[in-house]
Amino acid sequence: MSPVEDKSLHIAMYPWFAMGHITPFLHLANKLAEKGHKITFFLPLKTQPKLASLNHHPHLITFIPVPVPRVDGLPEWAETTNDVPPQDRPLIMIAMDSTRDTIDSHLAQLKPDLVFFDFAHWLPGLARKYQAKSVFYCASFMMPAVYFFPQARNKPINYALEEEDLVHPPPGFPDGIRLAAHEARAMAHALKLDFGGEMTWAERSMVAYKECDAIAIKTCREIEGPLCEFATMLVNKPVFLAGPSLPGHPNSRLDEDIDGWLKGFGHATVIYCALGSECTLEKDQFQELVLGLELTGKPFLAALKPPINCKTIESALPEGFLERTRDRGMIHDGWVQQQLILNHPSVGCFVTHSGPGSFSEAIMSKCQMVLLPQAVDQFLIARLMSCYMKVGVEVEKRDYDGFFTREAVGKAINLVMEEESEVGKEVRANHAKWRELLSKEGLEEYYISQLVQGLHGLLGPK
Numbered sequence: 070m071s072p073v074e075d076k077s078l079h080i081a082m083y084p085w086f087a088m089g090h091i092t093p094f095l096h097l098a099n100k101l102a103e104k105g106h107k108i109t110f111f112l113p114l115k116t117q118p119k120l121a122s123l124n125h126h127p128h129l130i131t132f133i134p135v136p137v138p139r140v141d142g143l144p145e146w147a148e149t150t151n152d153v154p155p156q157d158r159p160l161i162m163i164a165m166d167s168t169r170d171t172i173d174s175h176l177a178q179l180k181p182d183l184v185f186f187d188f189a190h191w192l193p194g195l196a197r198k199y200q201a202k203s204v205f206y207c208a209s210f211m212m213p214a215v216y217f218f219p220q221a222r223n224k225p226i227n228y229a230l231e232e233e234d235l236v237h238p239p240p241g242f243p244d245g246i247r248l249a250a251h252e253a254r255a256m257a258h259a260l261k262l263d264f265g266g267e268m269t270w271a272e273r274s275m276v277a278y279k280e281c282d283a284i285a286i287k288t289c290r291e292i293e294g295p296l297c298e299f300a301t302m303l304v305n306k307p308v309f310l311a312g313p314s315l316p317g318h319p320n321s322r323l324d325e326d327i328d329g330w331l332k333g334f335g336h337a338t339v340i341y342c343a344l345g346s347e348c349t350l351e352k353d354q355f356q357e358l359v360l361g362l363e364l365t366g367k368p369f370l371a372a373l374k375p376p377i378n379c380k381t382i383e384s385a386l387p388e389g390f391l392e393r394t395r396d397r398g399m400i401h402d403g404w405v406q407q408q409l410i411l412n413h414p415s416v417g418c419f420v421t422h423s424g425p426g427s428f429s430e431a432i433m434s435k436c437q438m439v440l441l442p443q444a445v446d447q448f449l450i451a452r453l454m455s456c457y458m459k460v461g462v463e464v465e466k467r468d469y470d471g472f473f474t475r476e477a478v479g480k481a482i483n484l485v486m487e488e489e490s491e492v493g494k495e496v497r498a499n500h501a502k503w504r505e506l507l508s509k510e511g512l513e514e515y516y517i518s519q520l521v522q523g524l525h526g527l528l529g530p531k
Protein backbone atom coordinates (compact mmCIF):
# COMPACT_ATOMS: atom_id res chain seq x y z
CA MET A 70 0.00 0.00 0.00
CA SER A 71 1.34 3.44 -0.93
CA PRO A 72 1.65 6.14 1.78
CA VAL A 73 -1.23 8.07 0.15
CA GLU A 74 -3.52 5.03 0.23
CA ASP A 75 -2.53 4.55 3.85
CA LYS A 76 -4.19 7.79 4.86
CA SER A 77 -7.56 7.15 6.41
CA LEU A 78 -10.55 8.81 4.75
CA HIS A 79 -13.72 10.12 6.32
CA ILE A 80 -16.68 9.22 4.09
CA ALA A 81 -20.29 10.24 4.68
CA MET A 82 -22.97 8.02 3.09
CA TYR A 83 -26.59 8.91 2.43
CA PRO A 84 -28.40 6.22 0.43
CA TRP A 85 -31.96 6.39 -0.94
CA PHE A 86 -34.52 5.44 1.71
CA ALA A 87 -34.91 1.86 0.44
CA MET A 88 -33.56 -1.29 2.11
CA GLY A 89 -32.23 -2.44 -1.28
CA HIS A 90 -29.99 0.66 -1.29
CA ILE A 91 -29.20 1.15 2.42
CA THR A 92 -28.04 -2.47 2.80
CA PRO A 93 -25.46 -2.50 -0.06
CA PHE A 94 -24.18 0.95 1.00
CA LEU A 95 -23.57 -0.58 4.44
CA HIS A 96 -21.79 -3.59 2.91
CA LEU A 97 -19.48 -1.15 1.12
CA ALA A 98 -19.02 0.81 4.36
CA ASN A 99 -17.90 -2.42 6.04
CA LYS A 100 -15.34 -3.11 3.31
CA LEU A 101 -13.95 0.43 3.63
CA ALA A 102 -13.92 0.27 7.44
CA GLU A 103 -11.94 -3.00 7.20
CA LYS A 104 -9.20 -0.85 5.67
CA GLY A 105 -9.42 1.66 8.53
CA HIS A 106 -11.58 4.33 6.87
CA LYS A 107 -14.15 6.18 8.94
CA ILE A 108 -17.77 6.19 7.78
CA THR A 109 -20.62 8.44 8.87
CA PHE A 110 -23.79 6.67 7.77
CA PHE A 111 -27.00 8.73 7.59
CA LEU A 112 -30.16 6.62 7.67
CA PRO A 113 -33.84 7.01 8.56
CA LEU A 114 -34.42 6.96 12.31
CA LYS A 115 -36.51 3.81 12.76
CA THR A 116 -34.52 1.80 10.19
CA GLN A 117 -31.44 1.67 12.38
CA PRO A 118 -32.39 -1.47 14.41
CA LYS A 119 -32.80 -3.49 11.18
CA LEU A 120 -29.24 -2.58 10.17
CA ALA A 121 -27.40 -2.83 13.50
CA SER A 122 -26.40 -6.50 13.01
CA LEU A 123 -24.92 -5.69 9.59
CA ASN A 124 -22.56 -3.04 10.98
CA HIS A 125 -19.39 -5.09 11.50
CA HIS A 126 -17.20 -2.14 12.55
CA PRO A 127 -19.24 0.01 14.95
CA HIS A 128 -16.06 1.74 16.16
CA LEU A 129 -15.52 3.10 12.62
CA ILE A 130 -19.04 3.20 11.14
CA THR A 131 -21.23 5.68 12.98
CA PHE A 132 -24.96 5.63 12.28
CA ILE A 133 -26.57 9.07 12.32
CA PRO A 134 -30.33 8.57 12.41
CA VAL A 135 -32.15 11.23 10.42
CA PRO A 136 -35.72 12.09 11.48
CA VAL A 137 -37.97 11.77 8.42
CA PRO A 138 -40.06 14.94 8.02
CA ARG A 139 -43.84 14.60 7.72
CA VAL A 140 -45.13 14.77 4.17
CA ASP A 141 -48.83 15.08 3.25
CA GLY A 142 -50.22 11.70 2.32
CA LEU A 143 -47.34 9.71 3.85
CA PRO A 144 -48.34 7.58 6.86
CA GLU A 145 -46.63 8.67 10.07
CA TRP A 146 -44.66 5.41 10.44
CA ALA A 147 -43.43 5.32 6.84
CA GLU A 148 -39.73 5.91 6.32
CA THR A 149 -38.55 3.69 3.49
CA THR A 150 -40.02 2.24 0.30
CA ASN A 151 -40.54 -0.97 2.30
CA ASP A 152 -43.32 0.84 4.22
CA VAL A 153 -45.41 2.12 1.31
CA PRO A 154 -47.12 0.92 -1.88
CA PRO A 155 -45.30 1.72 -5.16
CA GLN A 156 -47.45 4.77 -5.96
CA ASP A 157 -46.28 6.43 -2.70
CA ARG A 158 -42.54 6.14 -3.39
CA PRO A 159 -42.39 9.76 -4.67
CA LEU A 160 -43.61 10.84 -1.19
CA ILE A 161 -40.62 9.06 0.35
CA MET A 162 -38.44 10.96 -2.15
CA ILE A 163 -40.04 14.26 -1.09
CA ALA A 164 -39.43 13.32 2.56
CA MET A 165 -35.78 12.59 1.78
CA ASP A 166 -35.44 15.89 -0.10
CA SER A 167 -36.81 17.63 3.01
CA THR A 168 -33.88 16.37 5.09
CA ARG A 169 -31.51 18.56 3.08
CA ASP A 170 -31.06 21.17 5.85
CA THR A 171 -30.40 18.47 8.45
CA ILE A 172 -27.72 16.91 6.25
CA ASP A 173 -26.29 20.36 5.54
CA SER A 174 -25.82 21.01 9.30
CA HIS A 175 -24.21 17.61 9.84
CA LEU A 176 -21.78 18.10 6.95
CA ALA A 177 -20.90 21.59 8.20
CA GLN A 178 -19.93 20.07 11.52
CA LEU A 179 -18.39 16.78 10.39
CA LYS A 180 -16.50 18.02 7.33
CA PRO A 181 -16.04 14.58 5.68
CA ASP A 182 -13.59 14.14 2.79
CA LEU A 183 -16.19 12.52 0.57
CA VAL A 184 -19.95 11.99 0.36
CA PHE A 185 -21.46 8.85 -1.24
CA PHE A 186 -25.08 9.24 -2.40
CA ASP A 187 -27.51 8.02 -5.07
CA PHE A 188 -31.04 9.49 -5.40
CA ALA A 189 -30.45 12.66 -3.31
CA HIS A 190 -29.23 14.54 -6.38
CA TRP A 191 -28.67 17.73 -4.33
CA LEU A 192 -25.83 16.18 -2.31
CA PRO A 193 -23.00 17.16 -4.70
CA GLY A 194 -23.94 20.82 -4.14
CA LEU A 195 -23.81 20.43 -0.36
CA ALA A 196 -20.55 18.50 -0.55
CA ARG A 197 -18.93 21.28 -2.61
CA LYS A 198 -19.97 23.81 0.04
CA TYR A 199 -17.74 21.97 2.54
CA GLN A 200 -14.89 21.13 0.13
CA ALA A 201 -15.90 17.46 0.05
CA LYS A 202 -16.02 15.37 -3.13
CA SER A 203 -19.22 13.58 -4.06
CA VAL A 204 -19.48 10.05 -5.43
CA PHE A 205 -22.65 8.66 -7.03
CA TYR A 206 -22.73 5.05 -5.81
CA CYS A 207 -24.81 2.74 -7.96
CA ALA A 208 -25.81 -0.17 -5.71
CA SER A 209 -26.96 -2.26 -8.64
CA PHE A 210 -25.01 -3.61 -11.60
CA MET A 211 -23.44 -1.65 -14.47
CA MET A 212 -25.88 -3.22 -16.93
CA PRO A 213 -29.08 -1.40 -15.94
CA ALA A 214 -27.21 1.91 -15.70
CA VAL A 215 -26.05 1.47 -19.31
CA TYR A 216 -29.33 -0.02 -20.61
CA PHE A 217 -31.38 2.96 -19.37
CA PHE A 218 -28.77 5.61 -20.26
CA PRO A 219 -29.85 7.36 -23.51
CA GLN A 220 -26.26 8.16 -24.52
CA ALA A 221 -25.48 4.44 -24.68
CA ARG A 222 -27.86 4.40 -27.69
CA ASN A 223 -26.40 7.57 -29.26
CA LYS A 224 -29.39 9.62 -28.06
CA PRO A 225 -29.12 12.99 -26.28
CA ILE A 226 -28.90 12.75 -22.49
CA ASN A 227 -32.42 14.16 -22.00
CA TYR A 228 -34.06 11.77 -24.53
CA ALA A 229 -37.00 9.87 -23.00
CA LEU A 230 -36.54 6.22 -23.94
CA GLU A 231 -39.66 4.58 -25.39
CA GLU A 232 -40.83 0.95 -25.41
CA GLU A 233 -39.53 0.51 -29.00
CA ASP A 234 -36.06 1.61 -27.85
CA LEU A 235 -36.06 -0.50 -24.72
CA VAL A 236 -36.89 -3.86 -26.32
CA HIS A 237 -33.46 -3.69 -27.92
CA PRO A 238 -30.23 -3.67 -25.90
CA PRO A 239 -27.66 -0.93 -26.52
CA PRO A 240 -24.64 -2.01 -28.60
CA GLY A 241 -22.10 -4.15 -26.81
CA PHE A 242 -24.54 -6.02 -24.58
CA PRO A 243 -23.96 -9.72 -23.92
CA ASP A 244 -26.25 -12.06 -25.90
CA GLY A 245 -29.72 -12.65 -24.49
CA ILE A 246 -29.71 -9.70 -22.08
CA ARG A 247 -32.68 -7.63 -23.16
CA LEU A 248 -36.14 -6.63 -21.98
CA ALA A 249 -39.33 -8.46 -22.95
CA ALA A 250 -42.13 -6.34 -24.45
CA HIS A 251 -44.05 -5.99 -21.18
CA GLU A 252 -40.87 -5.08 -19.30
CA ALA A 253 -39.91 -2.42 -21.88
CA ARG A 254 -43.45 -0.97 -21.65
CA ALA A 255 -43.33 -0.87 -17.84
CA MET A 256 -39.89 0.78 -17.90
CA ALA A 257 -40.81 3.39 -20.52
CA HIS A 258 -43.81 4.29 -18.35
CA ALA A 259 -41.77 4.35 -15.11
CA LEU A 260 -39.14 6.62 -16.68
CA LYS A 261 -41.81 9.27 -17.30
CA LEU A 262 -43.45 9.25 -13.85
CA ASP A 263 -43.05 12.15 -11.43
CA PHE A 264 -40.67 10.82 -8.76
CA GLY A 265 -41.29 13.69 -6.32
CA GLY A 266 -40.56 17.40 -6.63
CA GLU A 267 -41.86 17.37 -10.23
CA MET A 268 -38.81 15.48 -11.46
CA THR A 269 -38.76 12.04 -13.01
CA TRP A 270 -36.38 9.40 -11.72
CA ALA A 271 -34.41 9.71 -14.98
CA GLU A 272 -34.08 13.50 -14.53
CA ARG A 273 -32.83 13.05 -10.97
CA SER A 274 -30.30 10.47 -12.12
CA MET A 275 -29.06 12.78 -14.89
CA VAL A 276 -28.53 15.65 -12.41
CA ALA A 277 -26.75 13.26 -10.06
CA TYR A 278 -24.45 11.96 -12.86
CA LYS A 279 -23.74 15.49 -14.02
CA GLU A 280 -23.06 17.05 -10.63
CA CYS A 281 -21.04 14.35 -8.91
CA ASP A 282 -17.24 14.20 -8.98
CA ALA A 283 -17.14 10.48 -9.72
CA ILE A 284 -19.30 7.40 -10.15
CA ALA A 285 -18.75 4.15 -8.28
CA ILE A 286 -20.56 0.94 -9.17
CA LYS A 287 -21.12 -2.22 -7.16
CA THR A 288 -19.71 -4.51 -9.79
CA CYS A 289 -16.56 -6.22 -10.96
CA ARG A 290 -14.86 -7.10 -14.25
CA GLU A 291 -15.33 -10.80 -13.53
CA ILE A 292 -19.08 -10.38 -14.12
CA GLU A 293 -19.45 -7.31 -16.32
CA GLY A 294 -16.04 -7.04 -18.00
CA PRO A 295 -16.69 -5.61 -21.48
CA LEU A 296 -19.50 -3.32 -20.30
CA CYS A 297 -17.21 -1.69 -17.76
CA GLU A 298 -14.96 -0.30 -20.52
CA PHE A 299 -17.98 0.87 -22.50
CA ALA A 300 -19.52 2.72 -19.52
CA THR A 301 -16.23 4.38 -18.64
CA MET A 302 -16.15 5.88 -22.14
CA LEU A 303 -19.75 7.15 -21.89
CA VAL A 304 -19.27 9.57 -19.04
CA ASN A 305 -16.79 12.31 -18.80
CA LYS A 306 -15.65 11.63 -15.25
CA PRO A 307 -13.97 8.89 -13.23
CA VAL A 308 -15.89 5.61 -12.95
CA PHE A 309 -14.72 3.28 -10.16
CA LEU A 310 -15.62 -0.40 -9.93
CA ALA A 311 -16.22 -0.93 -6.23
CA GLY A 312 -16.24 -4.73 -6.49
CA PRO A 313 -19.09 -7.12 -5.67
CA SER A 314 -19.24 -5.95 -2.03
CA LEU A 315 -20.51 -9.32 -0.89
CA PRO A 316 -22.17 -9.36 2.51
CA GLY A 317 -20.22 -10.59 5.53
CA HIS A 318 -21.92 -12.91 8.01
CA PRO A 319 -24.56 -11.01 10.09
CA ASN A 320 -23.83 -10.61 13.82
CA SER A 321 -27.17 -12.13 14.76
CA ARG A 322 -28.89 -15.50 15.11
CA LEU A 323 -31.91 -16.61 13.16
CA ASP A 324 -35.24 -16.08 14.90
CA GLU A 325 -35.98 -19.18 17.01
CA ASP A 326 -39.44 -19.83 15.58
CA ILE A 327 -38.21 -19.81 11.98
CA ASP A 328 -35.08 -21.79 12.84
CA GLY A 329 -37.13 -24.39 14.73
CA TRP A 330 -39.63 -24.69 11.89
CA LEU A 331 -36.90 -25.07 9.25
CA LYS A 332 -35.14 -27.72 11.33
CA GLY A 333 -38.22 -29.92 10.96
CA PHE A 334 -37.30 -30.59 7.30
CA GLY A 335 -34.47 -32.44 5.61
CA HIS A 336 -31.25 -31.02 4.16
CA ALA A 337 -31.86 -28.55 1.27
CA THR A 338 -35.52 -29.49 0.90
CA VAL A 339 -37.24 -26.17 1.75
CA ILE A 340 -38.09 -23.50 -0.85
CA TYR A 341 -37.60 -19.93 0.40
CA CYS A 342 -39.57 -17.41 -1.63
CA ALA A 343 -39.11 -13.64 -1.20
CA LEU A 344 -39.34 -10.69 -3.57
CA GLY A 345 -37.28 -8.02 -1.78
CA SER A 346 -38.32 -5.07 0.31
CA GLU A 347 -40.59 -3.32 -2.20
CA CYS A 348 -42.49 -5.73 -4.41
CA THR A 349 -46.27 -5.93 -4.08
CA LEU A 350 -47.91 -8.35 -6.52
CA GLU A 351 -51.37 -8.16 -8.04
CA LYS A 352 -53.66 -10.52 -6.12
CA ASP A 353 -54.04 -12.99 -9.01
CA GLN A 354 -50.24 -13.21 -9.43
CA PHE A 355 -49.75 -13.58 -5.68
CA GLN A 356 -52.17 -16.52 -5.76
CA GLU A 357 -50.45 -18.15 -8.77
CA LEU A 358 -47.13 -17.84 -6.93
CA VAL A 359 -48.27 -19.51 -3.71
CA LEU A 360 -50.23 -22.14 -5.63
CA GLY A 361 -47.05 -22.84 -7.60
CA LEU A 362 -45.21 -23.44 -4.31
CA GLU A 363 -48.01 -25.79 -3.26
CA LEU A 364 -47.88 -27.64 -6.59
CA THR A 365 -44.26 -28.69 -6.00
CA GLY A 366 -45.31 -30.78 -2.98
CA LYS A 367 -42.18 -29.49 -1.18
CA PRO A 368 -41.96 -27.51 2.10
CA PHE A 369 -41.81 -23.73 1.64
CA LEU A 370 -41.29 -20.49 3.54
CA ALA A 371 -42.73 -17.48 1.69
CA ALA A 372 -41.93 -13.98 2.98
CA LEU A 373 -44.19 -11.74 0.91
CA LYS A 374 -46.06 -8.46 1.24
CA PRO A 375 -49.86 -8.53 1.06
CA PRO A 376 -50.82 -8.02 -2.59
CA ILE A 377 -52.21 -4.75 -4.01
CA ASN A 378 -55.49 -3.70 -2.34
CA CYS A 379 -55.33 -6.50 0.27
CA LYS A 380 -54.89 -5.51 3.92
CA THR A 381 -53.51 -8.85 5.08
CA ILE A 382 -51.76 -11.76 3.50
CA GLU A 383 -54.31 -14.23 4.93
CA SER A 384 -57.17 -12.45 3.15
CA ALA A 385 -55.32 -12.85 -0.16
CA LEU A 386 -54.55 -16.57 0.08
CA PRO A 387 -56.48 -18.95 -2.17
CA GLU A 388 -59.38 -20.79 -0.54
CA GLY A 389 -58.33 -23.71 1.64
CA PHE A 390 -54.61 -22.97 1.04
CA LEU A 391 -53.62 -22.69 4.71
CA GLU A 392 -55.38 -25.94 5.65
CA ARG A 393 -53.89 -27.83 2.70
CA THR A 394 -50.32 -26.67 3.35
CA ARG A 395 -50.39 -26.43 7.18
CA ASP A 396 -47.75 -29.17 7.67
CA ARG A 397 -45.25 -27.85 5.16
CA GLY A 398 -45.87 -24.17 4.46
CA MET A 399 -45.05 -20.95 6.35
CA ILE A 400 -46.27 -17.61 5.04
CA HIS A 401 -44.64 -14.55 6.61
CA ASP A 402 -45.63 -10.95 5.92
CA GLY A 403 -43.03 -9.12 8.03
CA TRP A 404 -39.30 -8.54 7.85
CA VAL A 405 -37.29 -11.79 7.91
CA GLN A 406 -33.53 -12.36 8.24
CA GLN A 407 -33.03 -13.30 4.60
CA GLN A 408 -29.29 -13.85 4.66
CA LEU A 409 -29.54 -16.23 7.62
CA ILE A 410 -32.46 -18.10 6.04
CA LEU A 411 -30.54 -18.58 2.79
CA ASN A 412 -27.70 -20.16 4.73
CA HIS A 413 -29.91 -22.48 6.77
CA PRO A 414 -29.06 -26.12 5.97
CA SER A 415 -32.73 -27.01 5.33
CA VAL A 416 -33.17 -24.34 2.64
CA GLY A 417 -32.41 -25.64 -0.85
CA CYS A 418 -34.10 -23.26 -3.25
CA PHE A 419 -34.59 -19.48 -3.42
CA VAL A 420 -37.41 -18.05 -5.51
CA THR A 421 -36.14 -14.49 -5.90
CA HIS A 422 -37.09 -11.29 -7.73
CA SER A 423 -33.36 -10.89 -8.58
CA GLY A 424 -32.80 -7.63 -6.72
CA PRO A 425 -29.06 -6.85 -6.56
CA GLY A 426 -28.93 -7.42 -2.79
CA SER A 427 -30.71 -10.75 -3.06
CA PHE A 428 -28.36 -11.66 -5.92
CA SER A 429 -25.29 -11.16 -3.70
CA GLU A 430 -26.79 -13.10 -0.81
CA ALA A 431 -27.99 -15.89 -3.08
CA ILE A 432 -24.71 -16.30 -4.96
CA MET A 433 -22.88 -16.76 -1.65
CA SER A 434 -25.42 -19.37 -0.50
CA LYS A 435 -25.78 -22.93 -1.78
CA CYS A 436 -29.45 -22.55 -2.74
CA GLN A 437 -30.69 -23.31 -6.22
CA MET A 438 -32.21 -20.18 -7.78
CA VAL A 439 -35.56 -19.56 -9.47
CA LEU A 440 -35.94 -16.07 -10.88
CA LEU A 441 -39.13 -14.01 -10.89
CA PRO A 442 -38.12 -10.38 -11.65
CA GLN A 443 -40.69 -7.63 -11.09
CA ALA A 444 -39.16 -4.26 -11.97
CA VAL A 445 -36.37 -2.08 -13.39
CA ASP A 446 -32.91 -3.61 -12.88
CA GLN A 447 -34.36 -6.94 -11.69
CA PHE A 448 -35.36 -7.87 -15.27
CA LEU A 449 -31.81 -7.42 -16.49
CA ILE A 450 -30.21 -9.07 -13.46
CA ALA A 451 -32.50 -12.09 -13.95
CA ARG A 452 -31.34 -12.30 -17.61
CA LEU A 453 -27.71 -11.97 -16.47
CA MET A 454 -28.21 -14.85 -14.02
CA SER A 455 -30.14 -17.11 -16.39
CA CYS A 456 -28.57 -16.43 -19.82
CA TYR A 457 -25.02 -15.33 -19.03
CA MET A 458 -23.95 -16.70 -15.66
CA LYS A 459 -26.41 -19.61 -16.03
CA VAL A 460 -26.89 -19.91 -12.27
CA GLY A 461 -30.68 -19.92 -12.17
CA VAL A 462 -33.87 -20.55 -14.10
CA GLU A 463 -36.46 -17.88 -14.87
CA VAL A 464 -40.17 -18.55 -14.38
CA GLU A 465 -41.78 -18.45 -17.84
CA LYS A 466 -44.08 -15.45 -18.39
CA ARG A 467 -46.40 -14.31 -21.18
CA ASP A 468 -44.39 -11.93 -23.34
CA TYR A 469 -47.06 -9.25 -23.87
CA ASP A 470 -48.20 -8.76 -20.27
CA GLY A 471 -45.77 -10.72 -18.11
CA PHE A 472 -48.44 -12.99 -16.57
CA PHE A 473 -47.10 -16.20 -14.98
CA THR A 474 -49.00 -19.33 -13.97
CA ARG A 475 -48.71 -21.66 -10.98
CA GLU A 476 -47.56 -24.39 -13.38
CA ALA A 477 -44.69 -22.20 -14.60
CA VAL A 478 -43.61 -21.52 -10.99
CA GLY A 479 -43.78 -25.22 -10.10
CA LYS A 480 -41.94 -26.22 -13.30
CA ALA A 481 -39.00 -23.86 -12.69
CA ILE A 482 -38.64 -25.01 -9.07
CA ASN A 483 -38.76 -28.69 -9.99
CA LEU A 484 -36.22 -28.13 -12.78
CA VAL A 485 -33.62 -26.76 -10.37
CA MET A 486 -34.43 -28.94 -7.34
CA GLU A 487 -34.83 -32.44 -8.72
CA GLU A 488 -31.69 -34.52 -8.26
CA GLU A 489 -31.72 -36.02 -11.75
CA SER A 490 -32.52 -32.81 -13.62
CA GLU A 491 -29.83 -31.83 -16.16
CA VAL A 492 -30.74 -28.14 -15.80
CA GLY A 493 -30.49 -28.50 -12.02
CA LYS A 494 -27.01 -30.02 -12.32
CA GLU A 495 -25.87 -27.31 -14.73
CA VAL A 496 -27.01 -24.35 -12.59
CA ARG A 497 -25.62 -25.98 -9.44
CA ALA A 498 -22.20 -26.40 -11.05
CA ASN A 499 -22.19 -22.85 -12.43
CA HIS A 500 -23.34 -21.44 -9.11
CA ALA A 501 -20.49 -23.21 -7.32
CA LYS A 502 -18.02 -21.86 -9.90
CA TRP A 503 -19.22 -18.26 -9.50
CA ARG A 504 -19.39 -18.51 -5.70
CA GLU A 505 -15.80 -19.67 -5.66
CA LEU A 506 -14.66 -17.02 -8.14
CA LEU A 507 -16.34 -14.11 -6.37
CA SER A 508 -15.23 -15.15 -2.89
CA LYS A 509 -11.64 -15.76 -4.03
CA GLU A 510 -9.18 -14.32 -1.56
CA GLY A 511 -7.96 -10.91 -2.60
CA LEU A 512 -10.74 -10.15 -5.10
CA GLU A 513 -12.72 -7.73 -2.91
CA GLU A 514 -9.45 -6.34 -1.55
CA TYR A 515 -8.27 -5.52 -5.06
CA TYR A 516 -11.41 -3.54 -5.94
CA ILE A 517 -11.54 -1.73 -2.60
CA SER A 518 -7.91 -0.74 -2.87
CA GLN A 519 -8.50 0.52 -6.46
CA LEU A 520 -11.51 2.47 -5.22
CA VAL A 521 -9.58 4.02 -2.33
CA GLN A 522 -6.78 4.95 -4.69
CA GLY A 523 -9.33 6.61 -6.99
CA LEU A 524 -10.86 8.49 -4.07
CA HIS A 525 -7.46 9.78 -3.02
CA GLY A 526 -6.95 10.86 -6.62
CA LEU A 527 -10.16 12.92 -6.47
CA LEU A 528 -9.04 14.64 -3.30
CA GLY A 529 -5.60 15.46 -4.69
CA PRO A 530 -2.51 16.03 -2.55
CA LYS A 531 -3.32 17.43 0.91
Ligand SMILES: C[C@@H]1O[C@H](OP(=O)(O)OP(=O)(O)OC[C@H]2O[C@@H](n3ccc(=O)[nH]c3=O)[C@H](O)[C@@H]2O)[C@H](O)[C@H](O)[C@H]1O
Nearest residue numbers: 088089092345346347404405407424425426427445446
Ligand atom coordinates in the same frame (compact mmCIF):
# COMPACT_ATOMS: atom_id res chain seq x y z
C1 LIG B 1 -30.95 -1.35 -5.65
C2 LIG B 1 -32.47 -1.42 -5.69
O1 LIG B 1 -32.97 -2.21 -4.70
C3 LIG B 1 -34.32 -2.52 -4.64
O2 LIG B 1 -34.21 -3.54 -3.71
P1 LIG B 1 -35.17 -4.69 -3.26
O3 LIG B 1 -35.56 -4.50 -1.87
O4 LIG B 1 -36.26 -4.93 -4.23
O5 LIG B 1 -34.21 -5.99 -3.40
P2 LIG B 1 -32.74 -6.37 -3.00
O6 LIG B 1 -31.76 -5.59 -3.82
O7 LIG B 1 -32.70 -7.82 -3.09
O8 LIG B 1 -32.56 -5.87 -1.51
C4 LIG B 1 -33.36 -6.27 -0.46
C5 LIG B 1 -32.50 -6.43 0.78
O9 LIG B 1 -33.36 -6.48 1.90
C6 LIG B 1 -33.16 -7.69 2.62
N1 LIG B 1 -34.43 -8.19 3.14
C7 LIG B 1 -35.58 -8.01 2.43
C8 LIG B 1 -36.78 -8.42 2.94
C9 LIG B 1 -36.80 -9.05 4.23
O10 LIG B 1 -37.82 -9.46 4.77
N2 LIG B 1 -35.62 -9.21 4.86
C10 LIG B 1 -34.42 -8.82 4.35
O11 LIG B 1 -33.38 -9.00 4.99
C11 LIG B 1 -32.54 -8.66 1.63
O12 LIG B 1 -31.78 -9.63 2.30
C12 LIG B 1 -31.71 -7.73 0.76
O13 LIG B 1 -30.45 -7.48 1.35
C13 LIG B 1 -34.96 -2.86 -5.99
O14 LIG B 1 -34.70 -4.18 -6.36
C14 LIG B 1 -34.49 -1.97 -7.04
O15 LIG B 1 -34.94 -2.46 -8.31
C15 LIG B 1 -32.99 -1.84 -7.02
O16 LIG B 1 -32.61 -0.82 -7.86
